[in-house]
Amino acid sequence: MSGIILLVLRILLSAALYAFLGWAVITIWRDLRAQGQSISAPAIPALSLSALEQERGGEMRPVEAPEVIIGRSASSDHPISDETVSARHARLSYHHNQWWVEDLKSTNGTYLNDERVNVPTVMVSGDELRCGQVRMLVAIEEKIQKMS
Numbered sequence: 001m002s003g004i005i006l007l008v009l010r011i012l013l014s015a016a017l018y019a020f021l022g023w024a025v026i027t028i029w030r031d032l033r034a035q036g037q038s039i040s041a042p043a044i045p046a047l048s049l050s051a052l053e054q055e056r057g058g059e060m061r062p063v064e065a066p067e068v069i070i071g072r073s074a075s076s077d078h079p080i081s082d083e084t085v086s087a088r089h090a091r092l093s094y095h096h097n098q099w100w101v102e103d104l105k106s107t108n109g110t111y112l113n114d115e116r117v118n119v120p121t122v123m124v125s126g127d128e129l130r131c132g133q134v135r136m137l138v139a140i141e142e143k144i145q146k147m148s
Helices: 002-040
Strands: 047-051 067-071 090-095 098-103 110-112 121-123 128-131 134-140
Touching: 098 110
Parallel strands: none
Antiparallel strands: 047 134, 067 090, 090 098, 098 121, 110 128, 128 134
């Protein structure tokens, strides 16, 4: 009788040990997967636009969204109260590891470094963006890899 009890206790102890090892492996796998996804997720460098003429507006806080709409409309991500700016004037978007500017068929045009934007164009830090008569300086922060 005591042999059967000893065998049952050994089986229960083995099952508990294997359950603990399985739980540990699953926990480690989930943690490694989450860490890998956070590291491989593309970090969008912050974009800031500052008006070159102070009377037309102030500083835009850095945005880390992949798309920014500039326009006169209050629903724009960066509203500009100037009559030469269309309601939805230009789109700034981040893809292919670069910031791009695209004119949204505005009336007075979008210009990057005094050249009219007819097709989506890559922007770099220090470029001058002009929507209508409003001139802005583009500042793009460098990507900082987050370490967890």
